[in-house]
Amino acid sequence: MTGENLEKDVAVVVDHVSMTYKVRAKDDEGKRTLRRRVRDFIGTTTVDVHALKELTFVAHRGESVGVIGTNGSGKSTLMKILTGQINPTSGNVHATSTPVMLGVNAALQPQISGDDNITLGCLAMGMTRRQLEPKRESIIALAGLQDSIHLPLKSYSSGMSARLQFAIATSIDPDILIIDEALNTGDAQFREKTRQHLDSLRGQAGCVFLVSHSLGTIREMCSRVLWIERGVLIMDGDPEEVTEQYDSYAGQMGRGRVKAPRKQRNALMEQLVKTEVVWSP
Numbered sequence: 001m002t003g004e005n006l007e008k009d010v011a012v013v014v015d016h017v018s019m020t021y022k023v024r025a026k027d028d029e030g031k032r033t034l035r036r037r038v039r040d041f042i043g044t045t046t047v048d049v050h051a052l053k054e055l056t057f058v059a060h061r062g063e064s065v066g067v068i069g070t071n072g073s074g075k076s077t078l079m080k081i082l083t084g085q086i087n088p089t090s091g092n093v094h095a096t097s098t099p100v101m102l103g104v105n106a107a108l109q110p111q112i113s114g115d116d117n118i119t120l121g122c123l124a125m126g127m128t129r130r131q132l133e134p135k136r137e138s139i140i141a142l143a144g145l146q147d148s149i150h151l152p153l154k155s156y157s158s159g160m161s162a163r164l165q166f167a168i169a170t171s172i173d174p175d176i177l178i179i180d181e182a183l184n185t186g187d188a189q190f191r192e193k194t195r196q197h198l199d200s201l202r203g204q205a206g207c208v209f210l211v212s213h214s215l216g217t218i219r220e221m222c223s224r225v226l227w228i229e230r231g232v233l234i235m236d237g238d239p240e241e242v243t244e245q246y247d248s249y250a251g252q253m254g255r256g257r258v259k260a261p262r263k264q265r266n267a268l269m270e271q272l273v274k275t276e277v278v279w280s281p
């Protein structure tokens with residue numbers, strides 16, 4: 001692998017990964033010929049959505065990788081491929097352990113207490129009671145719920161539930177952790193705790209991927225940023241530099257400009273140093 005040391009510090013290799021969704025589409029244009037009507041009826045008209053196109057990058061242990069891009073650029077698709085939820089149409093992902101997705105929708109039970117949710121959540125993630133008990137206090141502390149941990153979850157605010165969910169989900173110390181927008185919940189104090197927690201995860205030689213539309217969060221928490229647009233890697237590097245370019249691009253797109261941002265995108269893609277994955281025998 002050029003320029004990389006696979007043996008020592010690589011956590012994830014994404015090698016020419018493409019994802020094409022096939023979407024059934026009704027064709028309302030043109031004459032309603034018999035052939036078209038039959039095709040519509042049996043639903044054989046499909047449209048290819050190229051969500052990711054030959055994406056290649058390598059993530060290392062100790063990195064906190066931010067993933068940004070405008071709506072529909074392929075971020076969630078990439079995360080689902082990393083966790084094995086879906087298979088890429090072509091290309092390969094190699095990881096030193098299975099990445100764990102920390103979603104905002106992990107199931108919590110409203111009828112039972114926060115404490116019982118910790119038990120249930122941790123057991124559901126595969127922990128044994130013996131592994132769970134020493135972690136319970138730190139989960140409660142990270143969630144900041146010392147005073148309300150014995151109340152039923154349905155009495156919690158959405159921020160309190162989100163904090164509990166985050167604390168439970170990260171208690172398994174996953175080696176490779178994926179956070180998709182989950183950090184946008186919670187107040188400033190929790191965000192600071194989260195940052196410290198992510199720092200400690202990184203310190204344990206884990207690797208964190210953070211998908212967010214909040215450039216502030218990305219700058220605060222990431223050591224490296226990937227900007228994906230229309231399924232293609234545009235920039236890969238320093239959080240300040242990447243988010244500054246992206247901010248200018250997204251701002252222009254938001255104002256309805258097309259030519260200038262397209263030119264910017266193409267120029268950045270040309271500057272991107274392409275990663276080449278070479279496997280030695």
Ligand SMILES: Nc1ncnc2c1ncn2[C@@H]1O[C@H](COP(=O)(O)OP(=O)(O)OP(=O)(O)O)[C@@H](O)[C@H]1O
Pocket residue numbers: 021022023049050051069070071072073074075076077078
């Ligand atoms: N299950 C699916 N079936 C068909 N098309 C899909 C599916 N999931 C995503 N897509 C399409 O793939 C493209 C990338 O979607 P994806 O959800 O990965 O983008 P994203 O960057 O996470 O977007 P957002 O920022 O809006 O969450 C989009 O064009 C989307 O419509």
